Amino acid sequence: MLRVDKASVYFAARDGRPVHALDRVSLEIPDGAFVVALGTSGCGKSTLLNAMAGFLPLSSGSITLNGHAVDGPGAERGVVFQKDALLPWKTVAENVALGLKFAGVGRKERRKRAVELLRLVGLQEFANSAPYELSGGMRQRVGIARALAPDPAILLMDEPFGALDSMTREAMQELLVDVWSRTGKQIFFITHSIEEALFLGTHLIVMSPRPGRIVARFDLDFVRSFARDRDARAVKTSPEFVELRERVRAIVHQDEVYGRAAE
Amino acid sequence: MTDLATNAELETSASDIRVVKMRGFGIGERSTVPISLATAAVILLAWWAASEARLVPHLFLPTPVEVFNAAVSFYQDGYANASMWEHVSASLARILTAAVIAFTLGVPVGLFMGLSRWAKGVFDTPIEFYWPLPPLAYLPLMIIWLGIGEASKITLLTMAMFAPIAIAAQAGVRSVSLERVNAALSLGATRFQLMRDVVLPSALPEILTGTRIALGVGWSTLVAAELIAATQGIGHFVMSASQFLATDYVFVGIGVIAVCAFAFSFGMRLLERWLVPWKGQS
Secondary structure, three states: OEEEEEEEEEEEOOOOOEEEEEEEEEEEEOOOOEEEEEOOOOOOHHHHHHHHHOOOOOOEEEEEEOOEEOOOOOOOEEEEOOOOOOOOOOOHHHHHOHHHHHOOOOHHHHHHHHHHHHHHOOOHHHOOOOHHHOOHHHHHHHHHHHHHOOOOOEEEEEOOOOOOOHHHHHHHHHHHHHHHHHHOOEEEEEEOOHHHHHHHOOEEEEEEOOOOEEEEEEEOOHHHHHHHHOOHHHHHHOHHHHHHHHHHHHHHHHHHHHHHHOO | OHHHHHHHHHOOOHHHOOOOOOOOOOOOOOOOHHHHHHHHHHHHHHHHHHHHOOOOOOOOOOOHHHHHHHHHHHHHHOEOOEOHHHHHHHHHHHHHHHHHHHHHHHHHHHHHHHHOHHHHHHHHHHHHHHOOOOHHHHHHHHHHHHOOOHHHHHHHHHHHHHHHHHHHHHHHHHOOOHHHHHHHHHOOOOHHHHHHHHHHHHHHHHHHHHHHHHHHHHHHHHHHHHHHOOOOOHHHHHHHHHHOOOHHHHHHHHHHHHHHHHHHHHHHHHHHHHHOOOOOOO
């Protein structure tokens, strides 16, 4: 369980004034949960993820993973970036095995586990390719496999599908649901697509900017019905899905208007 | 099935297809090699014509044939009590020794400068002071301190080559994206693993570019240093020949230097292609 307790972050603006990026955000990610953070740009969702990953210290508040305070990056929290940060001088399999190398796992064992993970994301044939030979969607799948390799307790995903075309994106969403249901990892996933958020998450938090805070929370069931029936289209066109999508859209939009008016 | 019908209509034989691409800008993709070869031929022809017609005094401009004969005699009999190979290898030994020293010192110092504020502050002062100076300006000082032998020349060359390598390594470290570093840290990398597996390879393209620049600087410094103080070496050969007004030998010396410098540059390019095939791909 990852617990965020009244986390606040102030950045320094260019003129030195503090900017309130995250305002007393509290959040619990239970084991096996898929939590999606939705919001417009500037709502603090990436700030929150960076703090969870340990890239960013908090101004106040705390983050703990299974009772241990988070104070810096670590292998128990895997990160998938918006733009894959693969190393071009290593093959796909070597990239996936990087965390295992850091942990001191032997070469043969590394290779074996990397190929297993590549099979999980459907890229076993590309083990010996260079990352720059792959398409954007494939590179993100390598990024997911790499983040899973050290067997982290939680996967933090920062708009991983934001740069993909919409068809690839839908395929990636279904793949991610498979990965999630097979590995049972907790996932914290950031997006600004309402449909993606509703489709993927077991829990949804909606965030709003200036200062970044959580304005709404929902428990969702769509991902489970997809995992059961394997029919994404039926899920996304169901009356419940459409109704909730419009409700969330109203919150996001209303919030945007209020956010601007407050300035 | 109207789509299929349309496709059939559109089908044409391969010879009818006009392949197109975006209109370009600048020199485009077609090879410039034929133009360069033609230019070289024109220059040779002009040289040959000018020297045969005695447009300039023969002392200043020997004919291509004379230069060729001088090259053959240099190759067969050597010059000034040393064979051609001894002259060339003396120069190569100097530049390679200095390159190895400059590389083994410059890369760690540059990486360190990119990572530590203290290292940057400390090393910046001497490097920024001496790097813009022409090496020949402090060669006399080297000779006073280290004598006329190999030590002064190798030190001079090392200093000239050290700065571009260190500066390139430092720039290489700075070009590493924060995302790449964060990715490695969140995979559990230690400081050492981060350096070895992420920072150093990321900086490698810049380090190689810096080394190529350093070798260029090295050649010009080397020849100049040998002109002033040496008994062997290709720069000394040129100097000595000029004192006897043996212009044809001077031409040969310049040609040998050009071949060596070109070979180095070509070798560096091969090394780059082999070590950093991902350059520009990312």
